[in-house]
Amino acid sequence: MKVDWDHLQFFLVLARTKTLTNAARIIGVEHSTVARRI
Numbered sequence: 001m002k003v004d005w006d007h008l009q010f011f012l013v014l015a016r017t018k019t020l021t022n023a024a025r026i027i028g029v030e031h032s033t034v035a036r037r038i
Helices: 005-017 020-027 031-037
Strands: none
Touching: 005 020, 005 031, 020 031
């Protein structure tokens, strides 16, 4: 299985912030992008 490091970053930020909106704000993308990549 190929690991996509960008997706891992999204997952880790989401785990720390607990919400899609906060994770998206930190990463600099829309919350729908975070949801799609998780």
